[in-house]
Amino acid sequence: MLRHAGLRLGCVAALCGIAVVGAHATTPPDAATIERQWVAANRPYDGARKAILAQTQKIAWQGPMDPDWQSLTGYRTPEWYRDAKFGIFIHWGVYSVPAYKGEWYPRHMYERTGENSDRYQHQIATYGPMPKVGYKDLIPLFKAEHFDPNAWATLFREAGARYVVPVAEHHDGFAMYDSKLSDWTAVKMGPHRDVIGELAKAIRAQGMKLGLSSHRAEHDWFYEYGRTFDSDVNDPRYAALYGPAHPSESAKGEDGQDVDWTFVSDAYLDDWLARSSEIVQDYHPDLMYFDWWVGQPRFRGALAEFAAFYYNQAAARGQSPVLYYKFNNMRPGTGTLNIERGQAPDIRAQPWQTETSVSPDSWGYAEGDTYKSPDELVQLLADVVSKNGNLLLNIGPKADGTIPPEAQHILLAIGQWLGANGEAIYGTRPWQRFGEGPTQVVAGTMQDTKTKPYTAEDFRFTTKDGRLYAIEMEWPATHRALIHSVAPTMKVKAVTLLATGKPVTFKQQPDGLHLDLPTQPPGVHAYAYRIEFEKPIASSTKEDAAPTS
CATH class of the missing domain: 2.60.40.1180 (Golgi alpha-mannosidase II)
Incomplete structure (x- = not known):
């Protein structure tokens, strides 16, 4: 199938020839052992996965698009999105329980040395020693007892948002939706609620469009630090949660650009495509978001197949969808460019989006976090819209389902401004120039705090x-x-x-x-x-x- 194009033979040096000791590994298991454990853990879902993949491939070849990049250039960003201008992003999951320095906590809590080792120390001091206690043991603490999707949707509408994008699954591998491909979900554990399903209903009831994001591509290596010592990441009983956890490697290519050599198996690509398609089949999002790692060469075929499937199924239902991409992860004109925590220097010919958070440091909720001012976020909105873009603004709710008062204040302040000035934002298009004045933004990814x-x-x-x-x-x-x-x-x-x-x-x-x-x-x-x-x-x-x- 297309997703298997460009198969890399052999294995990364760091993955080969490393032995497993007992139930837990003191050094990373070899690639073959990692794959066997992960495939075995996911065997109960083989039937459902095959059914989803069959339907995905069928739809990818039945509609206005075919699963190749030339055909996919027929995509056009829909007018409703160009008119909307402002959306809300939501990072909420098990990582909200420790509320310690953001949503990458589940990765860094296994990092015993280095600049992020404070997460490991925090985990041990707060929750107990490894391997007895790990990330899996935080799931029962994720109760979401005060989660009110209707209150959330009302707040987002009062903020002036026209679309909302909850994270369906982050790098940690815990699905916030009802999946037939995993038992590690918010429906079967933790809150015991279909968080995405409830939010989808509430968001649409408020007249807003529903977007969903999947960050599962990065799950391939996310827990790699847990492979380096006696942790529960190496316990085969939890392989379905922790994933392959392959050590990540990169090098410089002939053109001097970074090339990622992290191992990605065919089985993982099939699983990624099935999980991505399942989200679409079950929740019909108007927008779909992937994080940066789908741009790796091994994902290119699977990504093209997903894009054709997503566009074709939407066309059959009369939807006009948006599919985001970062960097050069997709061929220009096949989706809508998203710049993470950054801006464009001038008007872009095609509609685009910047995503940033109310916090300059984190996406998920973190205790003691700092927050941006409504002033700078309204100014950011004006700058982005003047350049043919949209703003997707993220918040991180607490584990109990409440939205921090600082975030609520920011959203309501933006909503109040849009209530008075929205005529200059909604439904507008760029002029012959985006603006004037002495202040120029620092363009590019991860530059959102550098503009004067x-x-x-x-x-x-x-x-x-x-x-x-x-x-x-x-x-x-x-x-x-x-x-x-x-x-x-x-x-x-x-x-x-x-x-x-x-x-x-x-x-x-x-x-x-x-x-x-x-x-x-x-x-x-x-x-x-x-x-x-x-x-x-x-x-x-x-x-x-x-x-x-």
């Missing part, structure tokens, strides 16, 4: 219905604003301050559009002006250009 503070000279522009919207990032101390990009030849008919709905006195001069503003700022965060012209303006011609990388 905005000034009153910084504006971001959007358009809709022949109007221009200028969003001023700070309130000017002089109570006067100057927009250089509105030239005298652009005959302005009226200017309105959206937050008050009142007209703004203006003058057009050779250096631009001058505004006389109220002495007190109307609200907080950023300030949007509707500018109407005698002759309606057009949006950027870039937005309909051919797909680019």
